[in-house]
Amino acid sequence: MHFGPSDGKLITVERVLLLNATFEPLQLIASRRAIVMVLGERAEVVAPRSDGEAFHSPTMTLAVPSIVRLTTFVKIPYRATQAPLSRRAVLTRDANRCAYCSGAADTVDHVIPRSRGGTHEWTNVVAACKRHNLQKGNRLLSELGWELAFQPQAPTGPLWRWRHLGQIDPEWEPYLGSARSAA
Numbered sequence: 001m002h003f004g005p006s007d008g009k010l011i012t013v014e015r016v017l018l019l020n021a022t023f024e025p026l027q028l029i030a031s032r033r034a035i036v037m038v039l040g041e042r043a044e045v046v047a048p049r050s051d052g053e054a055f056h057s058p059t060m061t062l063a064v065p066s067i068v069r070l071t072t073f074v075k076i077p078y079r080a081t082q083a084p085l086s087r088r089a090v091l092t093r094d095a096n097r098c099a100y101c102s103g104a105a106d107t108v109d110h111v112i113p114r115s116r117g118g119t120h121e122w123t124n125v126v127a128a129c130k131r132h133n134l135q136k137g138n139r140l141l142s143e144l145g146w147e148l149a150f151q152p153q154a155p156t157g158p159l160w161r162w163r164h165l166g167q168i169d170p171e172w173e174p175y176l177g178s179a180r181s182a183a
Helices: 032-037 089-095 130-136 160-166 168-183
Strands: 015-019 025-030 043-048 054-056 061-063 066-071 107-110 125-128
Touching: 015 032, 015 168, 025 032, 025 168, 032 043, 032 061, 032 066, 066 168, 089 107, 089 125, 107 130, 125 130
Parallel strands: 015 066
Antiparallel strands: 015 025, 043 066, 054 061, 107 125
């Protein structure tokens, strides 16, 4: 079965919020995957997209969902209490701002350089702009007379990584509100 718009335009693949049966947010999925889950009765539509976009077939029309909920509970395996450390995660935590000048960050830096005994952990890694990263090199902040704008910490909460979504579907707010307010 092929689904597509009746007017011949291509439907862009939109993000859909997938909720567990308990209304706990799980992940973002493609709209086509959400439709397949709804048709297979593995999920139900909680809220359709506000723009009225729909998938069409010769026999049915189905509104593109904004939020779908699984029909059966899925147990989420135990996750580590600390988020994995990566360049993208550090930039997300620091809102893409340089810890030294608050300008746009495009790289990460070890506050205490690894060559001088610094560790690769959340409390020692910050987002930085290329200029300040190169200027700092393998020196300590005290040697340069610099100070950090904030004390780096590991992100907390199970949904911290969703803070970077920026403008999101207003329908998602009741489910992501606590994750976005932790910013």
